Amino acid sequence: MTLETQHIEPHLISILESVSDPEIPVLSIMDMGVVREAIEVDGVIQVKITPTYSGCPAMDVIGDDIVSAFAKANKKAKITLVLSPAWTTDWITDRGRKALEEYGIAAPLSPEADKEALLGNKKIVKCTNCGSTETHLVSQFGSTACKALFKCDTCQEPFDYFKCLK
Amino acid sequence: MKNQHLYNYILGIADNSLILGQRLGELCGHGPSLETDIAGTNISLDLFGQVRSYFQYAAQLSDDNSATEDTIAFLRLERQYKNVLLVEQPNTDFGYVIVRQFLFDAYHLLFLRELENSKDETLAAIAKKSVKEVSYHWRFSSDWIRRLGDGTQESHERVQEAITDLWMYTDELFHQTEADQAMIAEGIGVNTSKLKDIYYKMVSEVLEEATLEVPENKYFHKGGKQGIHSEHMGYILSDMQYMQRTYPNMEW
Numbered sequence: 001m002t003l004e005t006q007h008i009e010p011h012l013i014s015i016l017e018s019v020s021d022p023e024i025p026v027l028s029i030m031d032m033g034v035v036r037e038a039i040e041v042d043g044v045i046q047v048k049i050t051p052t053y054s055g056c057p058a059m060d061v062i063g064d065d066i067v068s069a070f071a072k073a074n075k076k077a078k079i080t081l082v083l084s085p086a087w088t089t090d091w092i093t094d095r096g097r098k099a100l101e102e103y104g105i106a107a108p109l110s111p112e113a114d115k116e117a118l119l120g121n122k123k124i125v126k127c128t129n130c131g132s133t134e135t136h137l138v139s140q141f142g143s144t145a146c147k148a149l150f151k152c153d154t155c156q157e158p159f160d161y162f163k164c165l166k
Numbered sequence: 167m168k169n170q171h172l173y174n175y176i177l178g179i180a181d182n183s184l185i186l187g188q189r190l191g192e193l194c195g196h197g198p199s200l201e202t203d204i205a206g207t208n209i210s211l212d213l214f215g216q217v218r219s220y221f222q223y224a225a226q227l228s229d230d231n232s233a234t235e236d237t238i239a240f241l242r243l244e245r246q247y248k249n250v251l252l253v254e255q256p257n258t259d260f261g262y263v264i265v266r267q268f269l270f271d272a273y274h275l276l277f278l279r280e281l282e283n284s285k286d287e288t289l290a291a292i293a294k295k296s297v298k299e300v301s302y303h304w305r306f307s308s309d310w311i312r313r314l315g316d317g318t319q320e321s322h323e324r325v326q327e328a329i330t331d332l333w334m335y336t337d338e339l340f341h342q343t344e345a346d347q348a349m350i351a352e353g354i355g356v357n358t359s360k361l362k363d364i365y366y367k368m369v370s371e372v373l374e375e376a377t378l379e380v381p382e383n384k385y386f387h388k389g390g391k392q393g394i395h396s397e398h399m400g401y402i403l404s405d406m407q408y409m410q411r412t413y414p415n416m417e418w
């Protein structure tokens with residue numbers, strides 16, 4: 001799915017991968033899937049990024065960080081925010097999902113499973129601390145727009161779950 | 167302005183989210199529990215994010231070269247805001263907050279699902295983005311309606327009172343302004359009259375499940391869409407516009 005709508009020139013990838021999500025520092029913006037296009041036109045890098053959530057305050061920072069990452073490589077970058085096609089959690093890469101889990105945020109499930117989890121019908125969200133699925137939803141809204149708050153009934157630790165957006 | 171109807175149409179959509187977002191923002195740090203506090207501000211943030219997209223688009227259409235998303239948000243007078251009366255109703259108690267949200271979310275969700283098919287590409291893109299967020303809002307508010315309605319006697323009574331009070335603001339959601347009609351004719355706007363029956367069905371089903379009574383009043387308030395607001399609106403704006411009015415053009 002990512003490939004159809006993403007167009008990034010190979011020589012720009014490593015610089016883009018050096019920029020991380022300011023709210024989830026372990027995750028690069030590439031693994032997050034927010035960079036939709038990066039092409040070099042007449043010496044200027046044209047970068048299109050898409051927000052995870054409309055109100056995500058990280059987008060302005062991400063834009064600035066991309067510009068300064070390219071500036072370090074003596075390149076000029078221009079950022080454009082695009083809304084369509086809308087970002088989906090499917091665009092988070094496997095490496096990104098792994099990084100999320102290690103950071104203590106449970107990675108998004110499939111839409112059906114997500115609904116079951118958020119409605120409290122099924123215990124399927126795995127605790128990022130001890131791995132137990134004996135967890136329950138505390139709140140559908142967590143510390144940032146993209147997360148829900150869970151608590152583990154086995155180890156009693158609270159943790160974030162990255163909500164499925166599709 | 168070349169496309170005054172489109173401009174007004176965008177403001178009509180966005181002002182609902184702006185004023186409801188501001189109302190929810192008032193609860194920041196004052197929610198009844200940490201989780202509901204965070205939920206309210208998260209929903210507020212989603213709404214403001216959507217508003218920014220709409221206002222950025224409206225600013226491009228405006229003849230006024232100095233128009234930006236901020237001037238549209240902060241520098242209009244009360245009569246120029248086109249939001250429905252429902253969203254400006256106060257945070258009387260948690261029951262009112264949830265009912266207001268619930269009554270708006272149902273409409274918002276149905277509306278955005280249709281706006282996704284708009285002939286206007288920008289509006290369609292904003293709708294496709296927003297609809298995902300609003301699905302979560304609807305899930306949250308309808309879940310709380312069930313919990314409060316089918317909860318304790320106290321929660322049942324209080325949420326029923328809020329339903330009865332706020333019900334009279336629901337009909338206005340479906341009123342069509344001149345801009346609405348012009349945009350519907352062009353295939354850009356959503357024909358809200360087609361959504362009305364589905365809306366009341368959707369809302370009533372949850373209320374019944376929550377053991378709450380569906381009000382039967384025949385009297386409904388209106389006026390917000392024409393800029394005739396309730397007495398609460400001035401207070402909202404004085405809070406919201408304070409910084410821009412006191413320190414014009416200030417920036418963060």
